[in-house]
Amino acid sequence: MHRHGTVFEDLAVEVMAQLPTDEARREVLALIEVVRADPWAWPDVRDPGSCEEIREAFGPLCWIQYMPHAGAIEVREIGWAG
Numbered sequence: 001m002h003r004h005g006t007v008f009e010d011l012a013v014e015v016m017a018q019l020p021t022d023e024a025r026r027e028v029l030a031l032i033e034v035v036r037a038d039p040w041a042w043p044d045v046r047d048p049g050s051c052e053e054i055r056e057a058f059g060p061l062c063w064i065q066y067m068p069h070a071g072a073i074e075v076r077e078i079g080w081a082g
Helices: 010-018 022-037
Strands: 005-008 055-058 062-069 072-080
Touching: 005 010, 005 022, 010 072, 022 055, 022 062, 022 072
Parallel strands: 005 072
Antiparallel strands: 055 062, 062 072
C-alpha cells in the first residue's frame, strides 16, 4: 500500500503543540495515517468556485482539514473536541 507524505501548515503545527495530552496528539496522528493511506476517500469541502481542493476527515475527538497532492497531503487545520 502506498503512503503519501505529510506537510503541516504553521497553524496545524501550533495546534498540535497545544493539544492537551500525548493521547490527543496520538489520536490526531492516527487520523493523519488513515488519511495518508487514501487521501481522496474523504469529502471535498471546498467553497464553490475555489480551485484549491480542501478535504476534511474526522476521528472520535479530532478532525483535520487538508489538501491532497500527488504523493503528499498538506494538513492545513487540526481541530480537537476533547
